[in-house]
Amino acid sequence: MNTRCCQLKIPDRNTVRHTSRWKKLGTFAKWMIPGATLVLIPKCPVCVAMYVALFTGISISVECASKLRAALLILCVAVIIGMVLLNLRRKFRSGRS
DSSP: OOHHHHHHHOOTTOOOOOOHHHHHHHHHHHHHHHHHHHHHHHSSSSHHHHHHHHSSSOOHHHHHHHHHHHHHHHHHHHHHHHHHHHHHHHHHHHHOO
């Protein structure tokens, strides 16, 4: 006789979580925005200065553009690492329950 079937927990209708399309889109955007920014950041500080001038109309020096580029790189990597850590934390918490 199989006693394992009696030990299975059937989820209650109220505890099943449904993920909406908007939540999925928001989750996708959370990962996509810093990732796309990392991919699209130019390597050359002169190009960063040109893009800032093109999109905002404000000209910045090459030194300022190189610092802006470094700050964007650090910010994007920090956001991605933070999201990875949050996802790992959620998985460990749900695994213990």
